[in-house]
Amino acid sequence: MFKESERDTDSARQVTKVLAGDYCVYPVAAGETLRITDLEGNQAVDTLFFNSDDLHERYSAFDTIREQGNLYLTTNSVLLSDEGNPMLEIVADTCGRHDTLGGACAGESNTVRYALEKKTMHSCRDSWLLAIADEYAHLGLTKRDLTHNINFFMNVPVTEQGGLTFEDGISDAGKYVELVAHMNVLLLISNCPQLNNPCNGYNPTPIELAIWES
Amino acid sequence: MRTVEYEDTLPGGRHWSMLVRRGVNLTLSDVQGGGNLAMLLYNPVNPLERLNLPDTLKCQHTFRITEGHCLYSDMGRIFCSVIHDDVGWHDAASGTCNKALVERKWGSTTYQELRNDVIRNGRDNFLIELAKYGLGKRDLAANMNWFSRVDVSADGVMQLADANSTPGAAVTLRFEMDTLVIMHSCPHPLQNAASYPRHAINFRLSLAEPLADDDACLLSREENGRGFVNTQLYALGDG
Numbered sequence: 001m002f003k004e005s006e007r008d009t010d011s012a013r014q015v016t017k018v019l020a021g022d023y024c025v026y027p028v029a030a031g032e033t034l035r036i037t038d039l040e041g042n043q044a045v046d047t048l049f050f051n052s053d054d055l056h057e058r059y060s061a062f063d064t065i066r067e068q069g070n071l072y073l074t075t076n077s078v079l080l081s082d083e084g085n086p087m088l089e090i091v092a093d094t095c096g097r098h099d100t101l102g103g104a105c106a107g108e109s110n111t112v113r114y115a116l117e118k119k120t121m122h123s124c125r126d127s128w129l130l131a132i133a134d135e136y137a138h139l140g141l142t143k144r145d146l147t148h149n150i151n152f153f154m155n156v157p158v159t160e161q162g163g164l165t166f167e168d169g170i171s172d173a174g175k176y177v178e179l180v181a182h183m184n185v186l187l188l189i190s191n192c193p194q195l196n197n198p199c200n201g202y203n204p205t206p207i208e209l210a211i212w213e214s
Numbered sequence: 215m216r217t218v219e220y221e222d223t224l225p226g227g228r229h230w231s232m233l234v235r236r237g238v239n240l241t242l243s244d245v246q247g248g249g250n251l252a253m254l255l256y257n258p259v260n261p262l263e264r265l266n267l268p269d270t271l272k273c274q275h276t277f278r279i280t281e282g283h284c285l286y287s288d289m290g291r292i293f294c295s296v297i298h299d300d301v302g303w304h305d306a307a308s309g310t311c312n313k314a315l316v317e318r319k320w321g322s323t324t325y326q327e328l329r330n331d332v333i334r335n336g337r338d339n340f341l342i343e344l345a346k347y348g349l350g351k352r353d354l355a356a357n358m359n360w361f362s363r364v365d366v367s368a369d370g371v372m373q374l375a376d377a378n379s380t381p382g383a384a385v386t387l388r389f390e391m392d393t394l395v396i397m398h399s400c401p402h403p404l405q406n407a408a409s410y411p412r413h414a415i416n417f418r419l420s421l422a423e424p425l426a427d428d429d430a431c432l433l434s435r436e437e438n439g440r441g442f443v444n445t446q447l448y449a450l451g452d453g
Contacts, residue, residue: 103268108290
């Protein structure tokens with residue numbers, strides 16, 4: 001469901017540009033609002049959320065879609081943790097639909113989906129693994145904590161016959177999604193570097209994150 | 215039909231796990247019909263390699279799982295191939311029931327009162343089996359729900375189909391690598407039956423035929439051809 005926000009980034013406590021192929025890790029406190037903006041259009045933003053007070057509690061894609069009874073994320077979707085607790089809620093969305101079924105790209109899945117020689121291309125899982133192995137190693141997260149993610153701005157419709165299609169994005173330059181945190185969360189984003197399918201329009205581009213205090 | 219080497223039945227609402235070797239077929243049968251078997255898969259040598267249903271669905275461009283499909287790990291390898299299926303549609307997108315969900319639908323029960331008819335939930339059942347191998351809640355992933363079908367409308371609404379699986383319907387998984395199989399027989403999480411369903415699932419193990427050049431799972435998609443190459447490389451030199 002389309003819903004615009006009345007917030008102005010001039011009043012945000014933080015505004016950050018994240019380049020394609022980069023990762024970022026930020027805390028968002030309970031009550032704060034996070035906006036992710038697709039600056040140039042058709043950009044998949046591979047996102048994981050953790051409870052920052054207990055990092056072993058994390059976003060659960062499949063609990064979230066089952067409890068809302070709908071496969072796609074949009075305004076009013078409540079993102080649930082693996083413990084069934086509300087983590088964040090989408091309060092504005094000018095894109096209209098976000099995927100949480102398709103997962104993230106990795107070198108190994110590139111070999112299956114595209115070709116063996118695609119395995120050394122940069123991937124979302126590489127970005128996450130580097131983030132938790134180096135700059136954020138103090139968090140104690142490992143590969144087992146990298147679970148099924150949200151792909152903001154990505155469009156993966158299911159057909160009536162049970163097929164899965166990867167459509168050209170329904171997003172466009174300047175589209176955004178805004179979420180209010182219901183607990184203290186830590187976000188781990190890979191701004192997707194995938195060059196082999198239309199999820200980034202074959203041209204990965206920067207995103208902007210803005211965070212407002214409650 | 216290959217000789218059945220082992221056969222057992224999991225009563226409804228229970229859990230079990232086992233190591234299934236490469237070259238073994240696991241046949242699951244929905245004894246009464248309308249059952250559900252939830253399943254997770256891990257590499258016993260490196261349990262950080264596990265069933266990845268997003269990768270499985272997207273590389274085969276499918277939302278349902280049936281004959282001809284393969285179940286992939288996050289490392290681009292095939293745990294098992296679906297070589298036979300009487301059902302036609304198995305769910306890979308709904309997760310499993312947890313304590314709050316079963317209490318909301320069927321109330322709170324105690325072992326003290328009901329003994330082994332106590333209402334168990336899928337998450338607890340998975341955690342018990344995982345703990346036997348030193349694994350825990352951080353190792354949980356999206357699970358298969360064999361015998362259940364979930365339809366999705368154009369606007370994304372999910373609905374569990376009634377009576378998707380008939381009595382005796384079977385699905386056979388041929389294991390392409392050694393795999394730790396974690397399973398439980400609790401109801402599908404979208405199940406709204408008035409009373410807690412207890413559907414037994416029978417399982418049989420037999421030795422698989424060698425992979426043929428014209429194998430339907432191998433040829434069903436180009437992606438699976440590459441998945442088999444990855445998986446065979448993993449077993450290179452292993453007899």
